[in-house]
Amino acid sequence: MRASGNMxxxxxxxxxVLSALNEFDYEATLAACAAGEHAAMxxxxxxxxxxxxxxxxxxxxxxxxxxxxxxxxxxxxxxxxASFDPTRGSARGWIYSVTRNLALxxxxxxxxxxxxxxxxxAALDARASVDAWHDMADAFAWQASAGxxxxxxxxxxxxxxxxxxxxxxxxxxxxxxxxxxxxPLGTVKAWIKRSLAALRECMA
Amino acid sequence: xxxxxxxGMPPDIHELAGEYVLGTLTAEQRRAVELRLATEADLQxxxxxxxxxxxxxxSLAEPVVPSPRLWKRIARSIDALAVPARxxxxxxxxxxxxxxxxxxxxxxxxxxxxxxxxxxxxVERTMDPPPATRFMVVxxxxxxxxxxxxxxxxxxxxxxxxxxxxxxxxxxxALQFWTKAEGWSGPVSLGLVTPGQSMKVPVDKLPAVKPNQxxxxxxxxxxxxxxxxPTGPIRYIGRAVQVIM
Numbered sequence: 001m002r003a004s005g006n007m008x009x010x011x012x013x014x015x016x017v018l019s020a021l022n023e024f025d026y027e028a029t030l031a032a033c034a035a036g037e038h039a040a041m042x043x044x045x046x047x048x049x050x051x052x053x054x055x056x057x058x059x060x061x062x063x064x065x066x067x068x069x070x071x072x073x074x075x076x077x078x079x080x081x082a083s084f085d086p087t088r089g090s091a092r093g094w095i096y097s098v099t100r101n102l103a104l105x106x107x108x109x110x111x112x113x114x115x116x117x118x119x120x121x122a123a124l125d126a127r128a129s130v131d132a133w134h135d136m137a138d139a140f141a142w143q144a145s146a147g148x149x150x151x152x153x154x155x156x157x158x159x160x161x162x163x164x165x166x167x168x169x170x171x172x173x174x175x176x177x178x179x180x181x182x183x184p185l186g187t188v189k190a191w192i193k194r195s196l197a198a199l200r201e202c203m204a
Numbered sequence: 205x206x207x208x209x210x211x212g213m214p215p216d217i218h219e220l221a222g223e224y225v226l227g228t229l230t231a232e233q234r235r236a237v238e239l240r241l242a243t244e245a246d247l248q249x250x251x252x253x254x255x256x257x258x259x260x261x262x263s264l265a266e267p268v269v270p271s272p273r274l275w276k277r278i279a280r281s282i283d284a285l286a287v288p289a290r291x292x293x294x295x296x297x298x299x300x301x302x303x304x305x306x307x308x309x310x311x312x313x314x315x316x317x318x319x320x321x322x323x324x325x326x327v328e329r330t331m332d333p334p335p336a337t338r339f340m341v342v343x344x345x346x347x348x349x350x351x352x353x354x355x356x357x358x359x360x361x362x363x364x365x366x367x368x369x370x371x372x373x374x375x376x377x378a379l380q381f382w383t384k385a386e387g388w389s390g391p392v393s394l395g396l397v398t399p400g401q402s403m404k405v406p407v408d409k410l411p412a413v414k415p416n417q418x419x420x421x422x423x424x425x426x427x428x429x430x431x432x433x434p435t436g437p438i439r440y441i442g443r444a445v446q447v448i449m
Contacts, residue, residue: 041282045275050267053274058265059227064386067274068415072446074278089252096262097255100227102415102446105338108231109412140264147260167226168261174228196222203257 026091033081041078044095052099059103059171069106073099107171136181140165152202160195163188221250225258231412339413340447343421343440352440353421357413363394363405370400371439373423380424381405382434385417396428397421417444 024047032040052073057066076098084094136159143150153161159181166172166180174192178185223229224237240247341355352371356364365381373379379399382391394405407413422429423436 038279038282042275042279045278049275050269051262051265053270054265054267055262057268063268065415066268067270069446070270071274071278071281072415075281075445076447078282088249089256090259093252093255093259096259097225100225100262104227105231105234106415106446108227108229108234109338109414142261142264149257149260164226165261165264167228168258169264171227173230177228192223192226192228193219196219196226199257200218200222 026095027086030077030081030084030091030094033078034084041074044077045074048092048095052096055096056099056103058169059100060107065106066103069102070099073102076102104171108173136162138162140169148203149199152199155202156195156198159183160191163191164195164199167192217244217247217250218254221247222254224251225254338446339415339417339444341417341419341442341444343419343442346438346441355419355442355444357407357444361406361408361412363407363413364402365394365397365405366402367400373399376426377423377436378426378428379421379439380428380434380436381419381421383410383413383417383419385411385414390433391418391420393429393432396424413444415444415446418442419444 024043026044029040029044033044049070053066053070056069056073057063060066060069077095080098084091136157138158139162142153142161142165153164156164162181163177166177170176172180174185174189177183177192178188181188220237224234229237237247237251241251339355339357341357342351343353343355344351351368353368354366356366363383379397381394381397381403383394384391392410394407395403397403418441420434420441421439422434423439424434425436429435
């Protein structure tokens with residue numbers, strides 16, 4: 001749908017919440033949203049919209065549904081901005097949590113989830129050996145991820161790293177990871193548990 | 205269940221929180237965590253900590269440039285909430301808020317998706333404990349966009365249709381409730397509706413409600429549509445918006 005007449009220049013409002021360091025101030029943006037400033041929401045969308053859509057699209061794997069979810073996420077962020085508590089976490093983290101939770105809920109509630117039943121899992125477990133996974137290659141260019149987690153991911157065996165990344169980035173369920181890696185379900189579950197424990201310890 | 209603790213050990217909330225944030229829990233497990241999050245501060249803290257730990261991994265997903273329509277749609281939705289709704293809500297019974305003119309003013313101009321949020325925020329703010337409502341829909345008249353019904357789809361796989369007023373239905377006609385998600389071949393009947401009365405519909409046989417899923421009420425013969433599909437005019441229509449917590 002296109003408006004007639006005024007298609008000349010893209011309307012561009014200034015990104016209006018900049019801190020002294022010229023970094024986007026997510027916390028101030030949420031405070032402005034809570035105060036009812038539309039420009040704050042637009043600034044946030046211009047800053048993060050494509051990244052949020054990327055995160056959601058990767059999880060839901062459907063462009064139209066991904067845009068629906070980003071719409072809902074932005075409306076949730078707008079209406080719930082006042083409930084964000086900066087003493088308990090980062091504003092950017094909160095924004096991504098709201099968005100990822102909507103995407104994950106939509107996928108887990110949807111029909112995509114095909115559970116591997118326990119019998120199948122047991123059969124798979126019986127014929128598999130963890131040794132076979134030692135040479136697995138990385139499925140993600142995870143070194144691009146900044147911060148502490150890069151160092152801690154490095155400490156995991158590639159196959160366990162892949163489990164974590166397929167779950168977080170691709171939104172895969174245990175069963176989907178097991179199929180993706182052609183690994184036993186029970187083993188995948190154990191890998192993820194142990195990897196989470198190792199990451200938490202490493203990042204403490 | 206795979207999350208059972210070792211004998212004698214309490215369930216590890218860090219492990220549970222980690223799998224919640226990672227996304228590997230099933231729908232039921234996610235709902236159980238969300239219910240506990242409402243009251244358990246240590247689980248909340250564990251979930252927040254995992255959110256922060258894993259956030260850098262979000263950058264591994266390639267950005268996708270949204271269609272120009274998306275911002276327009278978001279702007280329309282938040283425009284109708286000139287002031288975020290939770291700030292204007294008075295502590296009075298939610299149903300009275302729903303019927304207040306001021307609350308609904310502006311919704312008619314803003315389209316119906318936005319109305320959903322107001323209703324959702326109202327419900328979220330005023331019921332205690334918070335219900336596990338996952339989707340809200342405001343059904344509006346297609347011509348003047350006047351809201352007539354609210355639909356809540358809860359985690360209990362039940363859809364509740366709540367009237368915002370009484371509407372006239374000719375004696376030889378009935379209102380029939382339908383829904384259709386993207387990809388379905390046609391609308392599915394959720395039953396006949398009595399004007400002015402709320403109705404609960406179990407939907408265990410249907411797939412879970414999805415964002416943007418269509419809901420509508422059509423005017424049909426008194427015993428319902430003879431074809432199993434809508435045959436009469438749409439009286440109220442709206443789309444589902446997902447709401448968390």
